[in-house]
Amino acid sequence: MSTHRRLGLAAAAALLPLAVAGCSGLGRSAVGTITYETERELVVTVTSPPVEGCHRLGPAGATRIENDTLVDLVAYPTRDCRGPLSTYIPSKTADSIVPGRLPWRSYSVVH
Incomplete structure (x- = not known):
């Protein structure tokens, strides 16, 4: 393999994560599921919500x-994703109040 080709492949591999991260806010969704439980132990699953905006949880x-x-994610005790007492919930983890x-x-997606 030529030196130029190897350098090109290395540069492309280094830039790929940056390109993927940079596209997350372009009408994309948070790939995966968000599952939440209510006080009455009702379990709700949301699949691939949009990364933009504030998302309300059930009543x-x-x-x-x-x-x-x-x-x-960032979860809030308010319906408008504002105010104090927010909770940061990293990818592939869970949290309880x-x-x-x-x-x-409500919750918003960190992007």
């Missing part, structure tokens, strides 16, 4: 969120 909110997507706290009512 009762969520007491536990499992983030099985390729991106991180602290007893006595309000349930999460």
Whole structure:
């Protein structure tokens, strides 16, 4: 293999992760599922939500969120993804509210 070709392949391989990360906000979805549980133990699964905007959880909110997507989430106790007491939930992890706290009512995708 020629030196120029090897350098070209190495450059393309190095730039690929940057290109993929840069496209995440272009009408894309968070690949994977977000599963949440309500206070009444109802389990809801959302598949590949859009990365843009604020996403409301069910009317009762969520007491536990499992983030099985390729991106991180931020969960909020408000319906508009604002205010204090937000919780960062990294990709491929789960979190539960602290007893006595309000349930999460919305989430946004970190992109």
